Amino acid sequence: MNLDKNNTTNIILEVKNVSKMYATHQALNDVSLSVPKGQIFGLLGPNGAGKSTLIRIITQIIRRDSGDILFKNNPLQPIDAENIGYLPEERGLYKKMKVGEQLLYLARLKGLSKNEAMNRLKIWFEKFDIKPWWNKKVEDLSKGMQQKIQFVATVLNEPELLILDEPFSGFDPINANIIKDEILELKRKGTTIIFSTHRMESVEELCDHVALIDKSKKILDGSKKDIKNSYRTNVYQIEHTTTIQNLGDKFEILETENVDEHFLTYIQAKESGLSNELLHQLINQTEIISFQERLPSFNDIFIMLVTGKTTYKNTQQAIQHYE
Amino acid sequence: MNKIWLVIQREYVIRVRNKTFLLTTFLTPLLFAALFIIPIVLMVSSTSNKIVEVIDEGSLFENKLKGKNQFIAKKNKMSGEEIVFEKSKFKTLAEAKKAFKESKKYALLYIPKLDIEKPTGVQIFAEKGLSVEVESQITQIVENTIEEAKIVKFGIDKQMLDKVKTDLNVETLKMTGEQSNSALLYGVGFGGGIIIYMAVFIYGAIVMRGVVEEKSSKIIEVIISSVRPFQLMMGKILGIALVGLTQFALWILLTIVIVTVVTPFLGADKMAEQQMKQSTEMMSEKQAQEVDKKTKKAMSGIANITKDLPITKIIVSFVLYFIGGYLMYSALFAAVASSVDTEVEAQQFTTPISMPLIISFVMGQFILREPDGAIAFWLSMFPLTSPVVMMMRLPFDVPLWQLGLSIALLFLGFVGSVWLASRIYRVGILTHGEKITYKKLYQWLFLKI
Numbered sequence: 001m002n003l004d005k006n007n008t009t010n011i012i013l014e015v016k017n018v019s020k021m022y023a024t025h026q027a028l029n030d031v032s033l034s035v036p037k038g039q040i041f042g043l044l045g046p047n048g049a050g051k052s053t054l055i056r057i058i059t060q061i062i063r064r065d066s067g068d069i070l071f072k073n074n075p076l077q078p079i080d081a082e083n084i085g086y087l088p089e090e091r092g093l094y095k096k097m098k099v100g101e102q103l104l105y106l107a108r109l110k111g112l113s114k115n116e117a118m119n120r121l122k123i124w125f126e127k128f129d130i131k132p133w134w135n136k137k138v139e140d141l142s143k144g145m146q147q148k149i150q151f152v153a154t155v156l157n158e159p160e161l162l163i164l165d166e167p168f169s170g171f172d173p174i175n176a177n178i179i180k181d182e183i184l185e186l187k188r189k190g191t192t193i194i195f196s197t198h199r200m201e202s203v204e205e206l207c208d209h210v211a212l213i214d215k216s217k218k219i220l221d222g223s224k225k226d227i228k229n230s231y232r233t234n235v236y237q238i239e240h241t242t243t244i245q246n247l248g249d250k251f252e253i254l255e256t257e258n259v260d261e262h263f264l265t266y267i268q269a270k271e272s273g274l275s276n277e278l279l280h281q282l283i284n285q286t287e288i289i290s291f292q293e294r295l296p297s298f299n300d301i302f303i304m305l306v307t308g309k310t311t312y313k314n315t316q317q318a319i320q321h322y323e
Numbered sequence: 324m325n326k327i328w329l330v331i332q333r334e335y336v337i338r339v340r341n342k343t344f345l346l347t348t349f350l351t352p353l354l355f356a357a358l359f360i361i362p363i364v365l366m367v368s369s370t371s372n373k374i375v376e377v378i379d380e381g382s383l384f385e386n387k388l389k390g391k392n393q394f395i396a397k398k399n400k401m402s403g404e405e406i407v408f409e410k411s412k413f414k415t416l417a418e419a420k421k422a423f424k425e426s427k428k429y430a431l432l433y434i435p436k437l438d439i440e441k442p443t444g445v446q447i448f449a450e451k452g453l454s455v456e457v458e459s460q461i462t463q464i465v466e467n468t469i470e471e472a473k474i475v476k477f478g479i480d481k482q483m484l485d486k487v488k489t490d491l492n493v494e495t496l497k498m499t500g501e502q503s504n505s506a507l508l509y510g511v512g513f514g515g516g517i518i519i520y521m522a523v524f525i526y527g528a529i530v531m532r533g534v535v536e537e538k539s540s541k542i543i544e545v546i547i548s549s550v551r552p553f554q555l556m557m558g559k560i561l562g563i564a565l566v567g568l569t570q571f572a573l574w575i576l577l578t579i580v581i582v583t584v585v586t587p588f589l590g591a592d593k594m595a596e597q598q599m600k601q602s603t604e605m606m607s608e609k610q611a612q613e614v615d616k617k618t619k620k621a622m623s624g625i626a627n628i629t630k631d632l633p634i635t636k637i638i639v640s641f642v643l644y645f646i647g648g649y650l651m652y653s654a655l656f657a658a659v660a661s662s663v664d665t666e667v668e669a670q671q672f673t674t675p676i677s678m679p680l681i682i683s684f685v686m687g688q689f690i691l692r693e694p695d696g697a698i699a700f701w702l703s704m705f706p707l708t709s710p711v712v713m714m715m716r717l718p719f720d721v722p723l724w725q726l727g728l729s730i731a732l733l734f735l736g737f738v739g740s741v742w743l744a745s746r747i748y749r750v751g752i753l754t755h756g757e758k759i760t761y762k763k764l765y766q767w768l769f770l771k772i
Contacts, residue, residue, distance in 0.1 A: 023766065023770060056753075059548040060548075061544065061547050061548055061753070062753070078551075081548060081549050082549070084548075086544075086545070086548040087545075088541075088544040088545060088548070090541045090544055090755070091541055091542070091544065091545060092540040092541030092542045092545075093540065093542050093545075094536075094537075094540060094542055095536075095540050096337075097337065105329070105333050106545065106546075106549075108329055109326060109329055109330075109546065109549040109550055110549050111549075150545075153545070154545075
């Protein structure tokens, strides 16, 4: 389900048939992806699916066995590392080093000059209101504070492609929101962001494009809207007061529950675009309290694809299983 | 290249600014200087001589007395202390013993009326017991005096006897005709070996800790997304090597400064000179001449050290062997550290790796005893042992081809160990919580990554 191949100018990163074999197991099996420029690209998948391997190959930490990677339409070069920001899931800082010094060092490793790094750091320190931290040792900061510093280190060289692996883990809700706003701000400025996670609520909220990797293979890839549409199940959830009888050939009652002196019924339509017809039929039979189409959440799609279980109900339990 | 330089800079600056570094760098020369200065201070301050009271029933010492019932018997070269014999005021041992407790004299020597052919009954009393050294000195003096009495008694011509006495001082010479001082060579060889041994361990351990720190603090993945693992490893190793060289240079410099500044300030030179003069005055002319001769010889011996030792060769080789040995071992230490999660685990793995180093140190005695033997030769060629062993052999003048071959092999060893280490390192730094065995490390060598 790749995007239009002719439209290569809008693709910043192209992964073509990449495979990776570790000593005993296949970590990536013929994975191809196209990351559109300026979008937030969600890279999803259960633990151990191969997300981290793919990211490490893109960041050139490890080598691929086969396949090609194009960055801005050219084969990926070591120098491109300066244009790719990476926030790993396993992240940390030199504990004994002072905050300012450390950020300066990390920025210079990414190819910034000392002066340029200094100027940018000043702006970030004002923005996050953390000027007094400059001369503090990292170990004297709280974990949340350290995460903020880490984030600054990742984006300081203003990379065109930013790879964030579980960026919100370790943040409290307030700081997570700050970081989320920063991510959206970066996107507005034109940064492309690959966002690897297994937390679906942040995918729904942030991503424009999604790829799902499971058992070392890509099993889904496309824009968020397209995916949601293609996984539309045409299941409706109706809350009503009295029982529903026969609804004809086009509809099938899947299940009815008794909830707080009401009924909750799931109805499957044979094709899409029948909501009005269903409503008509229902109005004649019962009083409707609520009516909605159950659009699959990414959670649903994710679980359906990974476990093969279709679900039209609330999948909270299943989510917990994956978190 | 630019990035490896950044890594070197960080590794260097962060350590040189560290409090522990500053402390050890500035305190150690004080310690070294103290080793030089304290003996001098002791010599200067201990002007009190040891007075031995003598009850001489047989009048053995009668004709040896000088001035007021005293004569200087022996001067200790190290401390400058003198043993002074003093004729007792008392006639009997019992009286003298009673009075001795009150006096602050060092010892009481009792010489009964002696049959000089079978001298028995000489006794020394002291408040606390004598040091072996002083006891033997006193014994020697009494013996000499008895011998002199015998010479007179048997009517031996003193001059003839002096002529018979032979004082032979064998000089060890190299075939080239240069003078050689085996004790000095031994000392320099052992010293060089020990310094290399310690330096490799100390700075290798710093590399090890640095790698473990990067792994356990989890910064490693952030860094290697902008730097190649090889650059990071080499940057760290080279940066710490510079720390080591800085520390050595400062130690030598500061020790020299402290010694040269403090010694004249204490006035130790003059004092020592004066004492020397005094003591020679009290000796007979002949003795004085002899002492003078010996002193001169000793002085020229010190001046000869430079001639004796291939100094330039030793210094140049020291730097090469320190750098080579350190680089080789610290690369291996880095590899081990990269594969584990804690420092404790790393230490368990470094012990077997550093075995060759420990062995070469333990073998030191054999090597110094036979610096041109087969064991010494082969150990000084094998890269893992050559840094220590060759340093031990060097003062004994190693042929240039051997030195060259050994350094070339060390260089190969270093390249090999860095290659080996970087193969393990690149896998190790990304591995967490795995149980590491040597077998696994071996597999990592050939792993494609």
